[in-house]
Amino acid sequence: MRALNHSVIKAFDLLDHFTQHHPTWGVRELAQHTGQNKSTIYRLLATLESLGVLRKETQTDRYTLGLKLFELGHRVQLQQSLVHQTHPVLQQVAANISETVHLGVLRSAKVFMVDKVESPMGLKLSSTVGSYSPVHCTSLGKILLAFQPADRRKQLISDLDLSSYTTNTITRKRLLQTQLNEVRTQSYALDREELELGLICVAVPVFNQQRELIAALSAAGPANRFRENALGEYVGILQQGATAIQSRIGSFSLKTIM
């Protein structure tokens, strides 16, 4: 039987509590939230701080994620394998399409944002590299579901949580199923203000040279800038980007990074 190190597990469990929505924690606060003893939490936090993994704000005595994680995060191989290869393509697509461009992969039934290039226009999206988005109400997610092998797709959909984000969010599995079929025949997916009101996205699949689905590439912009009759143009630019990525990554497989 494999015996894991509990302290290490606890440490990373604590780190996972430092999210964008809750970026700082006090000792007692975190102890209460995790149901652990104050002393335990205190010592773990102090340890992580001594390593630069956390940082203690001198004013408030609260903890935040530290530069050590920034450092380690940028050392991850992914950078050299996927992002490093695809980033220039994303820049090109963003320039051509004049909107914010994202690259996402499927990871534990969610869309994991691998890279983005922001629109030259001023609009800021709340998306962040390294974060997760739901699959059922994003164009990236729909692509990543639709082009999955049939059995895997079925399993994913059956376990899905179709939470509602806007009035446009698809909340019924039957409806999602039929839309995914359309996505597969069209080879592109749309998100019409289904995650956030005012935000429209278009995405296309990215395959490797063995025609395995690797990622999805999307353009996102404000609904009022979206021109319905330019959809074909958007899709064209994105598909051009997807092809460029395909030729760059060759036989790269998700198995090599996940």
Next chain:
Amino acid sequence: MRALNHSVIKAFDLLDHFTQHHPTWGVRELAQHTGQNKSTIYRLLATLESLGVLRKETQTDRYTLGLKLFELGHRVQLQQSLVHQTHPVLQQVAANISETVHLGVLRSAKVFMVDKVESPMGLKLSSTVGSYSPVHCTSLGKILLAFQPADRRKQLISDLDLSSYTTNTITRKRLLQTQLNEVRTQSYALDREELELGLICVAVPVFNQQRELIAALSAAGPANRFRENALGEYVGILQQGATAIQSRIGSFSLKTIM
């Protein structure tokens, strides 16, 4: 007396062994290199793998850094505070200057690469965001030393390791001192193939609105593309960028991130 958690310290010590130059480790290899027991290393690596912090390559059974670190690294506040603010400026500078642009801060007596935007030209630099470079043979490092308060600067220089990288590397403290004085009067620093043959860099300081030194901004390119008489132009574009950053970050202080 503060008691730290040994397991957590060991875990992060292991992670630090996964560098760009040595990105994968086997159990025995890492045990020997750290002087620890095989079993201990095995269990720690297995634990980190179960958390997604490490990834085990299915072919070779060797370990690499995993996506969890990518995720945590991008969650670090720094992104929202410094990089997030300055990245657009770097893009602008890179476009104007047609060379690769770096932003670096001083961290444990080394240059810590906070962000970069690659040249539109094809040349690839080996630099990576999140990595460290020496201070005495980079333009960024010279700036970060030169504009330090006098006492801090003295202390930094006295502890410095002036390793030689090329025949141009400054290896004598006296020489470095005088060059730093020049840097301070000129308000820019040069690296003439002192770290890597064929690579020339120019850097300028970045201050916040309290005139505290925050970072250094540099342009790097191949020596044969460097036009001596265009130096003033390079410096001008960089200083324009530094001013743009200053007005964006306001009273941002390094104390808030380090």
Next chain:
DNA sequence: AACGACGTTTCAAATAATGAAACACTTTTT
């Protein structure tokens, strides 16, 4: 001055980490 909230330290009791050796397996050498 008393209170409450915070991070921090203490120390015996409870638990988890340790390491030498054995195991299972693959690859290389004989």
Next chain:
DNA sequence: AAAAAGTGTTTCATTATTTGAAACGTCGTT
């Protein structure tokens, strides 16, 4: 084919560390 040498993995008694209730010191509030 067999032996040797390499790998990751598991075992289990010994050892060392993590744990948690309570007490402490410090801050701002009542």
